[in-house]
Amino acid sequence: MGQPKRRGPYFLTGVARLKKDVTLQAARTETNAIRTSFPSSQNSNGQFFNFNVLPLTEFIVGDVRLGLLVLLAAVTLVLLIAAVNVTNLMLVRSTGRVREISLRSALGASRARIMRQLLTESMLLALTGGLAGLALAAAGVRLLLRLAPDSVPRLSQIGLDWRVLSWTALVSVLAGMAFGLAPAWQGAKLNLEEALKESGRATTESAPKRRWRSALVVMELALAVMLLIGSTLLIKSFWRLQRVDSGVSAARILTMEIPLRGPRYAKAQQLDAFLPRLLERIQALPGVRSAAVSNSLPPDTYDYSDNFAIEGRPADASQPPPIAYMILVSPDYFRTFGIPLRSGRYFSAADAANAPRVAIISETTARQFFPHEDPIGKRLSEKGQIIGVVGDVKYTGLVDAMQPAIYEPLSQAPSWDVFLSVKTDVANPMSLAAAAREQLKALDATLPVSQVGTLEDHFATAAAQPRFRTVLIAFFAAIALVLAVVGTYGVQSHLVAQRTHEIGIRVALGAQRDEVLRLVLKQGAVVVILGLFIGLGGSFALTGILRNLLFGVSATDLPTFCGVSGLLTATALAACYIPARRAMRVDPMVALRYE
Structure with a gap:
């Protein structure tokens, strides 16, 4: 095996069928042995390789x-x-x-x-x-x-x-x-x-039967607490996900994907001639503020990532090479998406194919690879001179942290799969879709167009899955709360009815009505508190399962636990209060004749 010309990254996906007597763990052990078998002179003892062996079902379902x-x-x-x-x-x-x-x-x-x-x-x-x-x-x-x-x-x-x-x-x-x-x-x-x-004759229920029925209510309340805490954590997580800073202004932007295929676009020079003509036609449409093309689209559509090198800094063989997402854009891309310029300048028409190569980096890239120096004027191998630093943008999903990104002009780094993005002044960007298609058709009627929509729709799609499970679990939690409250009320109401004769005797012997109220409420409060504590204990044990589904919220978020505890306690005690009020109004003469 010869010396590789580059150090990666290498992103390959293979599919294999295991032999009948081979387990998944055995396959992982064997691939790990392959990873570590590379000579150290080639890949630092294979430490930068990573073979993830997954079942096909897990790979698809994710x-x-x-x-x-x-x-x-x-x-x-x-x-x-x-x-x-x-x-x-x-x-x-x-x-x-x-x-x-x-x-x-x-x-x-x-x-x-x-x-x-x-x-x-x-x-x-x-x-x-x-x-x-x-x-x-x-x-x-x-x-x-x-x-x-x-x-x-x-x-x-x-x-x-x-x-x-x-x-x-x-x-x-x-x-x-x-x-x-x-x-x-x-x-x-x-x-x-x-x-x-x-x-x-009138009887009161035996103590074992009352305890058994109360134990069922305790179990019911505990299960409701666990479900309510889980749903509240997901709701809070989704609320924060909706307010995450994506780095762009998504309002009033029309987007569509245009794959440039065929002999008319076989060479980079042909692309360089076609894309400016397309943008000129789109920008001439009424209501268009700006237009741009790119190989990526926030918040979760990116083309590729690659390693890079900073000129003047020798590569460290013991460390993995720096990697960043490579975003190829037209000059008006940053203005179209509202991406702020932190220092330097944006791309311009002067950054043509025959001009010196230039690049713009994101804030995360500057902070991670140029922590104590000004990156403007520095050079990236095969990328050119850094001419600007712009704000961070999420390209790998709303949940993931900001990743390093390097922007290159499409005129110097062509892409055959591009997104057309149009910033408009009209309230509904989709109203310009037909006109944009007509302009594209006038240039080349054979080009297909797909994924026509608004950028806001793309953001909504990115949050669709957490929204779906949050809505469903919140619905189930609401049902659980209603069932728990109804169950608590039913048991307390039955216990009051069973003790009507006893309560009448207490009142006849001089018990005050507020004492009767406290007696019944105390009995209900013991059940509620027991259910609450058991439910909180179960929630602490089980919320770890939700950890991978949460964003910006701890699985043991104290305000959530306290809020759910207060809500369930208030509603359950309210369910106990109604029978308690009825007990307080018992007429002793009627109760003594009660059967």
Whole structure:
């Protein structure tokens, strides 16, 4: 192997099928051995090579997989909260049926028969809910496809098929068994003699039953806390993503991609003759402020990156070569996108193909490679003299940090795939699309045009995926909050109803109404606080999963945890307050006759 003429970067993607007896880890071990086998005289012992061996599915799906798994987790939490809620309701219902079940037992019904009846009722309820859910899902899938970004792989294959129907049936059966088992077991364990004695008079529920029901509410609140914290973190992350400084002014810019192919553009001189004529025609259109062509487009469309060298600085063989994104632009590119000039000058028509080569660097490039000196006048090997420094622009996505960038004039570094960008004075830049196409057609009717849109649309597309998952998880979190509050209210209301006789005796013996209010609220507050602390503990353990989906927000963001805690505490205590107010107004004479 001969001495390489350059030190990289080398960006190649290969596809291979592993043998049946070869694992992914074994393949990674072997490629790492290949990486380190290069002679040190050629590639510093291979330390600048990096072989990423990934399964094809992971390569295609990428970070979408994590987002979809988070959505699945959110749906699962909502399902668990709903199941806990229904379980509590079924327990309340079974308590009201003590007389019925005791009579059935007295007439000869076995415990197994009673359990089958109660389980059958819960299964029928679950399957009915599953069918109703499928009807809602049919409409929900259509809405989901409208909201989902195109970047989600295999989006067109989403639909209701036999697998979805089978999964729905399975979940419905399991849910029916889950929330029907506790009431059925409670009904089967009923003491016939005691039940018949107590069925004709007012009773309060036993302490174990109250604790069991309160434990379910604690679980429900804890799950709701976890989902609310996760959704709030994503909402806060998306809010900050929308306000990130991209380095450009995206308003009123029309963009389109023009691939220059064919014998008319085989040589750089032909490109150099065509592009100025195109820009001259576009700039002559009414409402056009400026126009430019480039090989890249913010916020996430770039052509290539390359290594470079600074003249007068010998290369360090122990360090990787400096790398920057190479942005090829026409002279009016910076004015069109509103990219500020920090020092030096912009490109001009004088920077032609036969003129000395020049380059403009970004602030990050200047800060990283010229930290204590003025870069103006310095020379980059094969790029020319640095004539200006401009503001940073995001070319690799809104989430990524600013990367070094070097700008070259298209007249000196031609590109055959360019974007036409038009800054307009009209409110809707798309109204100029037809006129721009006509000018292009007048020059060459064979050139195709694609990706016609506004720069604001490009920014919206870049944020589409985080927006999609944020909206969905926020929706699930809202459902979870409603279910948790309803569950808390239902249990507290039932407990108050069970203790009406007791409360009447307390009031008759001199208890003040505010004391009754505090008694009921204290009982509810204990449940709420327990659920809150358990949910916070689970959130601290699980928010690490969201770390890779967050931007500008810590997975343990204290204001988020405090805000969600305050919201859930306030709403849950409000749900407890309504039954407590009703208890405070109990008439002792009525309560003492209560059955």
